[in-house]
Amino acid sequence: MPELPEVETTRRGIAPHLIGVPIREVTIRNYKLRYPVSKTLDQISGDRVIDIHRRAKYLILHLEKSGSLIIHLGMSGSLRLSDPAIELKKHDHVILDLTSGKQLRFHDPRRFGIYLHLPKEDPLKHSLLSKLGPEPLSDEFTPAVLKHACAGRKTPIKQVIMDNKVVVGVGNIYASESLFRAGIRPTTPAARLSGPKLARLVETIRQVLSESIEQGGTTLRDFVNSDGQPGYFAQRLFVYGRESELCRICKAPIRQKVIGQRSSYWCPKCQK
DNA sequence: CGAACCTCCTGCGGGC
DNA sequence: TGCCCGCAGGAGGTTC
Numbered sequence: 001m002p003e004l005p006e007v008e009t010t011r012r013g014i015a016p017h018l019i020g021v022p023i024r025e026v027t028i029r030n031y032k033l034r035y036p037v038s039k040t041l042d043q044i045s046g047d048r049v050i051d052i053h054r055r056a057k058y059l060i061l062h063l064e065k066s067g068s069l070i071i072h073l074g075m076s077g078s079l080r081l082s083d084p085a086i087e088l089k090k091h092d093h094v095i096l097d098l099t100s101g102k103q104l105r106f107h108d109p110r111r112f113g114i115y116l117h118l119p120k121e122d123p124l125k126h127s128l129l130s131k132l133g134p135e136p137l138s139d140e141f142t143p144a145v146l147k148h149a150c151a152g153r154k155t156p157i158k159q160v161i162m163d164n165k166v167v168v169g170v171g172n173i174y175a176s177e178s179l180f181r182a183g184i185r186p187t188t189p190a191a192r193l194s195g196p197k198l199a200r201l202v203e204t205i206r207q208v209l210s211e212s213i214e215q216g217g218t219t220l221r222d223f224v225n226s227d228g229q230p231g232y233f234a235q236r237l238f239v240y241g242r243e244s245e246l247c248r249i250c251k252a253p254i255r256q257k258v259i260g261q262r263s264s265y266w267c268p269k270c271q272k
Numbered sequence: 273c274g275a276a277c278c279t280c281c282t283g284c285g286g287g288c
Numbered sequence: 289t290g291c292c293c294g295c296a297g298g299a300g301g302t303t304c
Contacts, residue, residue: 002297002298003297003298006297032280032281033280034280034281034298034299034300057298057299072298072299073297073298074280074281074297074298074299075281075296075297075298075299076281076282076283076296076297076298091282108281108282109281109282109283110280110281110282110283110296110298111280111281111282112280112281112298112299113298128299128300153274153275154275155274155275159275162298162299164298164299164300171297171298172296172297172298173297174297240297260275260276260277261276261277261278262298263295263296
């Protein structure tokens with residue numbers, strides 16, 4: 001679930017319930033995530049979150065007195081507000097009890113997620129965050145930046161836009177979708193693309209991600225009560241997960257191939 | 273340095 | 289119904 005728009009939706013969904021509300025208690029039910037959950041996490045009891053930022057697909061929760069939290073949802077993670085009376089589920093690994101009477105539950109079946117406490121260090125200087133490329137929706141992600149990243153590289157363009165050093169937050173779904181909208185085959189060697197094509201790609205990446213965030217906004221309202229499976233993506237997808245189905249534009253059958261270990265989809269007619 | 277491949281883990285759907 | 293296999297929205301790490 002968590003592509004960038006989902007993470008942004010999570011941020012917006014939890015912020016109003018979390019910011020300024022003292023944390024009463026921290027419960028860690030399973031330390032074994034991608035990295036062990038920080039041993040110092042219980043130090044945040046009594047403190048409160050003053051701000052929540054997103055960088056790439058990382059959420060950064062700034063605490064008033066005890067530093068910050070870095071949370072990543074991995075492939076299968078979610079952060080949900082819950083009524084404590086509702087029974088904990090399998091894979092609810094970290095629980096924050098808030099003085100509001102709600103809980104923030106980190107749920108992650110595959111445990112590729114991250115839940116770190118940085119008591120002092122500037123989270124942006126943490127090694128996970130310090131080497132990231134530009135945000136796709138910021139002014140820093142320009143055609144020139146993408147052009148530079150593509151120069152001299154035979155790597156398929158899809159892998160380039162999924163490279164976090166080039167631009168962050170473009171996940172597997174949106175890589176395929178952006179390339180479709182730009183009319184570029186995912187297999188195209190990066191260096192072979194013209195300036196205008198790459199400029200178009202920058203545009204479609206922005207477009208696809210912003211649109212999805214807007215869609216995330218639709219689930220925002222019921223986010224708290226949501227059982228977590230937003231179905232709103234599917235209707236907007238042109239190619240992802242649609243192998244052999246007909247292109248919504250030209251009716252050609254959508255093709256699928258693994259590129260860089262990830263399933264990739266394209267329309268053989270619309271994308272050259 | 274880039275590129276290819278591996279890894280962590282659980283759940284689900286398809287085939288038999 | 290059950291078992292086995294392949295695959296899944298991420299991304300850091302290793303090796304050459």
